[in-house]
Amino acid sequence: MDIFESFCRTCGNECLESLCIYEESVSALDKMVPIAEMLETCLPDSLPPMVQSDDYPKQICRICVNKLTIAYEFSHQWMGAHREFNVALKFEQRRKRSLASKSQSNQVKPKDEQLHTEVTDTVPLKIEPEVAAISAVTAEVKSSSNSKLGFKCGICQKSFHTEKACRFHFKFSHKDL
Structure with a gap:
């Protein structure tokens, strides 16, 4: 309808400089x-749901576009973090x-099968780019017949089955280092 021709659909204010909701794109998330x-x-x-053929305004003001962009980027950030936490x-x-x-x-x-001495070696742990702040982190490789946990975090001493698991733990548990 033409009665809403110059109104923003999101804030309801009349706007002189508006963008068409269904025809325009804006930069968000690169x-x-x-x-x-x-x-x-x-x-x-x-x-x-929004339908292009409805009678509501088809414009959005620049102020609301800025707010929408921030909300959209926040929503994607939230979902990305949520996915990573689910994996962890x-x-x-x-x-x-x-x-x-x-x-x-x-x-x-x-019992005599469990009484083996533990050998500990130190090997460098590959650090993901996100955690490059610490370059000298090491993981201890343990080999013994009673433990299959072969990698240990050099900071908190938690043990892991694989080097990848140890790196993943480091990325999330010690990200502030």
């Missing part, structure tokens, strides 16, 4: 993103299950 896509991403599912939690759950099953299998072994 790429051009359509304004309609950003609105659909940021608006709650409880609202009716699943990894930790698997590690705990593995430790529990190994401790149960160790209880069945004869």
Whole structure:
């Protein structure tokens, strides 16, 4: 409808310099993103979906575009962090299950099989670019018949089955170092 021709759909104010929601794109997350896509991403599912043929205003003011861009980038940041935390939690759950099953299998072994000395070597741990602030972090490689945890964090001494797991732990647990 023409009665909303100069009004912003998001704040309801009349605006002189506006962008068309369905035709314009703005820069967000280092790429051009359509304004309609950003609105659909940021608006709650409880609202009716945006339809280009509805009677609501088709414009958005520059102030609201700036706010929308910030909300869109925040939403993507939140989702990225959430995905990484899910991976870390699943990894930790698997590690705990593995430790529990190994401790149960160790209880069945004869005592003289468990009495082996532990050998410790130090090897450099590859550091992901995000954690490049510490260049001299090391992991201890343990080899013994009663433990299959071959990598240890050089900071908190937590043990891991693989070097990749140790690096992943380091990235999330010691990211401030």
